[in-house]
Amino acid sequence: MSASVVEAVAGLDVEKIRADFPILHHQVRGHELVYLDNAATTQKPQAVIDAIVGYYENSNANIHRGVHYLSEKATEDFELTRQALQRFVNAAEAREIIFVRGTTEGINLVAQSYGRTNVGAGDEVVITAMEHHSNIVPWQILCEEKGAKLRVAPINDQGELIVEEYEKLLGPRTKLAAISHVSNALGTINAVKRMIAMAHAQGIPVLVDGAQAIPHLAVDVRDLDADFYAFSAHKMYGPTGIGALYGKAALLEAMPPYQGGGDMISSVTFEKTTWNKLPHKFEAGTPDMGGVAGWRAAIEYMNGIGVARIAAHEHDLLEYATETLGASPGVRLIGTAADKASVLSFVLEDVHPHDIGTILDQQGIAVRTGHHCAQPVMERFHIPATVRASFAVYNTRAEIDALARGIRRVGEVFA
Amino acid sequence: MPELRDLYQEVILEHSKAPRNYKEPVHTNHRAEGYNPLCGDRFTVYLEMDGEVVKDIGFQGAGCAISKASASMMTQTVKGKTKAEAQKIFQLFHDLVTGHGHASEAELGKLAVFSGVSEFPVRVKCATLAWHTLEAALDGKQDKVSTE
Numbered sequence: 001m002s003a004s005v006v007e008a009v010a011g012l013d014v015e016k017i018r019a020d021f022p023i024l025h026h027q028v029r030g031h032e033l034v035y036l037d038n039a040a041t042t043q044k045p046q047a048v049i050d051a052i053v054g055y056y057e058n059s060n061a062n063i064h065r066g067v068h069y070l071s072e073k074a075t076e077d078f079e080l081t082r083q084a085l086q087r088f089v090n091a092a093e094a095r096e097i098i099f100v101r102g103t104t105e106g107i108n109l110v111a112q113s114y115g116r117t118n119v120g121a122g123d124e125v126v127i128t129a130m131e132h133h134s135n136i137v138p139w140q141i142l143c144e145e146k147g148a149k150l151r152v153a154p155i156n157d158q159g160e161l162i163v164e165e166y167e168k169l170l171g172p173r174t175k176l177a178a179i180s181h182v183s184n185a186l187g188t189i190n191a192v193k194r195m196i197a198m199a200h201a202q203g204i205p206v207l208v209d210g211a212q213a214i215p216h217l218a219v220d221v222r223d224l225d226a227d228f229y230a231f232s233a234h235k236m237y238g239p240t241g242i243g244a245l246y247g248k249a250a251l252l253e254a255m256p257p258y259q260g261g262g263d264m265i266s267s268v269t270f271e272k273t274t275w276n277k278l279p280h281k282f283e284a285g286t287p288d289m290g291g292v293a294g295w296r297a298a299i300e301y302m303n304g305i306g307v308a309r310i311a312a313h314e315h316d317l318l319e320y321a322t323e324t325l326g327a328s329p330g331v332r333l334i335g336t337a338a339d340k341a342s343v344l345s346f347v348l349e350d351v352h353p354h355d356i357g358t359i360l361d362q363q364g365i366a367v368r369t370g371h372h373c374a375q376p377v378m379e380r381f382h383i384p385a386t387v388r389a390s391f392a393v394y395n396t397r398a399e400i401d402a403l404a405r406g407i408r409r410v411g412e413v414f415a
Numbered sequence: 416m417p418e419l420r421d422l423y424q425e426v427i428l429e430h431s432k433a434p435r436n437y438k439e440p441v442h443t444n445h446r447a448e449g450y451n452p453l454c455g456d457r458f459t460v461y462l463e464m465d466g467e468v469v470k471d472i473g474f475q476g477a478g479c480a481i482s483k484a485s486a487s488m489m490t491q492t493v494k495g496k497t498k499a500e501a502q503k504i505f506q507l508f509h510d511l512v513t514g515h516g517h518a519s520e521a522e523l524g525k526l527a528v529f530s531g532v533s534e535f536p537v538r539v540k541c542a543t544l545a546w547h548t549l550e551a552a553l554d555g556k557q558d559k560v561s562t563e
Contacts, residue, residue, distance in 0.1 A: 353479075
C-alpha cells in the first residue's frame with residue numbers, strides 16, 4: 001500500500017489536529033517546534049487542558065468522602081473516567097481499573113502486592129531483554145528480597161523477541177511473566193497475545209507494560225487475556241502523574257493492599273482494619289482528580305479521531321521516516337523489527353547522540369537522546385545511546401523532512 | 416541566541432576526532448573512572464604522579480564530542496603541573512563553562528574555547544566529566560565518579 005493511499009484511508013486532517021495543541025505553535029530557538037519526543041511524553045490538546053482547569057473551577061472536592069454536592073460531583077466525575085478507561089481497554093468491569101501515578105507505579109503495585117505474596121525463594125520471574133527500567137527494577141527488588149531469580153528472554157539483531165527462547169524460560173518455577181507490549185527504545189511490537197497464551201498454558205500470569213502501546217494500538221485486555229496491563233495518561237495526550245493498572249478482578253481480589261491509608265479501608269480500629277472492596281483497596285489517599293478529569297478528555301479526544309486512524313497515520317509516518325532516514329548517509333537504524341510502532345531509534349557513525357541532540361535542538365527539533373531507560377537494550381547493540389524520534393497523531397511528513405535536514409546539518413558541523 | 420559554532424569550535428571538533436594522550440601511561444600510579452549516566456559517557460583517567468607533579472597523563476573511554484575534546488585538552492593542560500595547579504585550573508574551567516568565569520585568557524589558555532558551553536547548560540556535565548574524574552584520580556579515590 002503506498003503512503004498516499006494510507007493517508008487517504010486514514011483521512012486525517014493533521015493541520016486541524018495540530019490546531020488543537022497550543023504548544024505546537026511555539027517557536028523554539030527561532031524555529032517552528034518539531035516535536036518528535038512523543039514516546040517520552042505526548043503534548044496535550046486544548047480539550048485536556050480545559051478539562052483540568054474546568055475540574056478545579058467547577059467540581060473540586062475530595063471524592064468518596066463527603067455527602068455534599070461538590071464531593072458527589074467530583075466522585076461522579078472520577079468514576080466516569082474509570083468507566084471510560086474500562087471501555088477503552090475493554091475490561092470486563094470498571095473495578096478492574098486501578099488508578100495509579102503511572103505505568104511505573106502500576107508495575108510496582110503488582111511486584112509488591114502480587115509478587116511478595118506469590119513469589120518465594122527459588123521461584124522465577126521472566127522478563128524480556130527489551131524492557132524499560134521500570135519493568136526490570138521492581139522485579140529485581142522483589143527477587144532480591146525473596147531469593148527468587150529474574151530470567152531474561154533474549155532479542156535478535158532486529159530487536160525482535162526470540163519467542164522460542166521466551167517459551168523455554170517458562171516453567172514450573174515461573175511465578176509471573178512481565179513483558180512490554182511495545183518497546184520504548186526500539187519500537188518493536190511484541191506478540192503479547194501469543195506470549196500470554198504460552199504462559200497461561202503453564203498457569204503463569206502475565207503483566208503487560210502497555211506504556212508505549214496504549215497511544216498507538218487498540219488495546220483489548222480481554223482479547224489479549226492479559227492478567228495485568230499497566231499504562232500512563234501522559235503518553236496518550238493526557239496529563240502527567242496519573243495512570244492505570246488493569247487487573248483481572250479475581251487476581252486483584254486475592255491480593256493484599258499495596259499502600260495503606262484513607263479510601264482503601266472499610267473499617268479501621270487499632271486492633272483490626274478491613275480492606276475496602278475493589279478498586280478502592282488499591283487507591284489509598286487522595287488521588288490526582290484534576291488529572292483524572294483531564295485523562296477522560298484525552299480518551300474522548302483519541303476516540304473522536306479513532307485509534308485505528310491514529311495508528312494508520314503514525315504507521316505512515318514511521319514508514320516514511322524509516323525510508324528517509326534509512327537512506328541518509330551514515331545513519332544506522334537500531335530496531336528494525338517487522339512489526340513496529342511509532343519509534344525510530346538510530347545512531348550516526350562518528351557522532352555521539354548527545355551532540356546530534358544539541359544540533360537538532362538548535363533547529364527546533366526535539367528528539368530523545370540517551371539510553372531511554374533501557375540500558376540493557378543499548379548493551380545488546382553495543383552502543384552507549386541512540387537518537388530516538390517518536391511520532392504522534394499531530395506529526396507530519398514535513399517534520400520528518402525537517403529531521404532529515406537536521407541530520408544533514410549534523411554532518412556539516414562534524415564534517 | 417547561542418550559536419552552534421560557539422559550542423562546536425574547530426579546535427573542539429578536531430580534538431574530539433583525534434584526542435591527545437589517548438592511552439594508559441606505562442607507569443600509571445593513579446586512576447579513576449568517570450561516568451555520566453545521562454548520556455552514557457564513560458572515561459578512565461590515568462596519572463603517573465611524581466610526588467605532587469603530574470608527570471604523565473592519559474585517558475580512554477567513549478563519549479560525545481564535548482566530553483572527549485575536554486578530556487583531550489585537559490590532559491595537555493595539566494601535564495607537568497602540580498596537583499594544586501591542576502585543581503586551580505579545574506576551578507577556573509568549571510567557572511568558565513557554568514558562566515561564572517572571570518578568568519583571563521592567559522589563565523585558561525586553550526581551554527577558553529569551551530566558553531560556549533555556558534550557553535548550553537545541559538552540556539556542562541559533558542565538559543566537566545573528565546575533570547571530575549581527574550580530581551578523583553588526584554585524590555587517589557578508587558570509586559567511580561558520577562556526574563549525576
